Amino acid sequence: MNTPAELLIDTAAGPAHVTTPAPRASWWELAAQDADTSVTQTPTWLDCLCETGPYRDASRLYAFGEGVRIVLPLVSRGRRPRLLDVEESWPTGWGTGGPVVPGGAGSEHARAVFEDLGRRPALRVGVRFRPQDAETWQRAAPGYFRLESHLTQVLDLDGGFGAVWQHRFHGRARRDIKRAEKAHVEVEVDRTGRLVPVFEQLYDQSIERWARKQHEPLALARWRQRREFPMGRLATVAARFGESCAIWVAWRDGEPAASIVVLRHGPYAKYWRSAMNRDLAHRTWAVPLLTRLAIEEACETGCQIYDMGESAPGSSLEHFKAGFGAVGRPSPRYARERLPVSAVEHGLRTAVKRVIRFQDA
Template sequence: MTSGSGTPAVTSPVPRPVWESVLGSDPDAVVSQSLAWRDALFASQRYQDVSLLYELPTGARVILPMARRRHRPPWAAPTGSWPGPWGVGGPICEGGRISEAEAAAVLADVAQRGLLSVHIQLRHGDDSAWARAAQRFRATRHGCHVLDLDGGFGEVWQHRFRGTARTAIRKAERSGLDIEVDRSGRLLPVFSDLYEKSIQRWAAMQHEPLWLSRWRTLRATPAAMMAAVAWSFGDNCAVWLARSAGVPVAGLIVLRHGPYVKYWRGAMNKELAAPVRANEYLHRLVIEDACEQGYRYYEMGHSRPSSPLAAFKEKLGATLQVSHALQAERLPIHAAVEMSREMAKRMIGFRDV
């Protein structure tokens, strides 16, 4: 722990009981800030826990989830909140409250830690104080689709689902789909088979070599990561699977924490799933279950505005919520990576979809 006059006391890594206490007091905490998510991340042994607990002079406590690659010093490895495919980290605030001055004190400490680079993905709706206090960071905007479940499933069905979604779901109900829900991880291999079919479809849509699409996708979400998430979340991780004539056609992995149900991963055999509207039907069932269990939001994740994926989520009543990512670095690593990525896309004729 470090402290000084007028400065926060800092502890790293964050003791588990403290994380649990602060998390439980923050009404806006999202699934990827939960202890189960943290446990899944570190189960791979690929990352080191460098999360920070700030105890501010005002008495407020703030946790900043942080991780970086193991066996690398802070000046030689990027630090993320969270890293890459692990998504939204960002501050967890005791009582859900933070002033601009408190946010500035936390970010000032992060910026002076001598890290090679640091990336903080703020949760949606958490931007105001943190964005205003981030003068030493570069802020970029992102979109996250969230469905408000207030009023229960009847309200969602009647007033938030679009007519096209209700029509698709009614068609699915007449298609004789069999639905199975597994909370043990048993269906993960079946989901992985569908995921491979999705990778093949994404590669063709994006005009990307299949080997590259497979490498990128499985690097972000390997089977071991799915297994770790299922183990860590236990009953709060569910694989929803739709079968048509006994054949798996679509699947979702859904996580739960606090007021949120999170649509984490989806996959399908489009040739079989699309005619029977299996995807719409699975989401309908997940949303109804979330409403019955008293959850407040269905988080559907990031998607590019105006993309087909964004349109699908909006058809189901999700609205685009703005969030920000904060980036600080000693060397222009981010710019170099982005330039390399854009050059590679141009070389292969990559299409964003």
């Protein structure tokens, strides 16, 4: 862990002490007080990111007058020169970051955080905010931070599983679950990491399927997908989260059909990753069954929210999640760049897609 640095800055909300990296004890204390803290806003999540990628802890603790404290989870690329560095909360594929603030941030404190980030020497700084307080941070965002719109699909578990099954699951989801229950599917849940190799096997099969569907060379698809989700990442997450990481697997005649990974922190359960043998999973409706069981367990363990993550608007994945009652909620990302790096990267990706006749899934 980096040695913490402390500095005093002037802000619209008055003087603020900034400590970076944020002391873990303070971060966990604020996370316990902030009822909206999600799995992806915990120090454990940052540790997983740093252990499995080229990142270092750049989190910041802001201490204002009258006892107001804010922790901003943040990582940097670390090995780059400061002027070429990238600081994000979080990088693509790591979900929602954003500040941990018990009781929510006031407008002046939110502006102060943005001002501090605007002064960072990094080439790019980006923060994706959680849905619960996105509106506050949107109002505070200065014009030099570019808005990137995102939606997080969230299922409200209020009332318990009976209410969720009856009033939030759509008819098609209940029908598919009932079909799965008649398809002689065996379900196993692991909280030790033992089933990581099974998930990895199914994930490799998924990459091959995505490559065919998207008209993408398999080598390129593997490079792209494993760059975002490398071998070993799930094993690290399972080891770090322990029993709070559940790997669900559906089997048919001894062969794995599908797997999903669900993480938990406090009242939040997060559907993080999934993989499948498509032919076998579709014949047995394995994914709807695993989703139903994971949601039921979340209800039984006192969770209030089942976060199903982001999906492309209009995609089959968005449709699938909506079938379980998940509703899209804004979780905007704000970014500041000193050079138009994102525009150049987008242009290069678009050119490559055109050359290989890539088809979005």
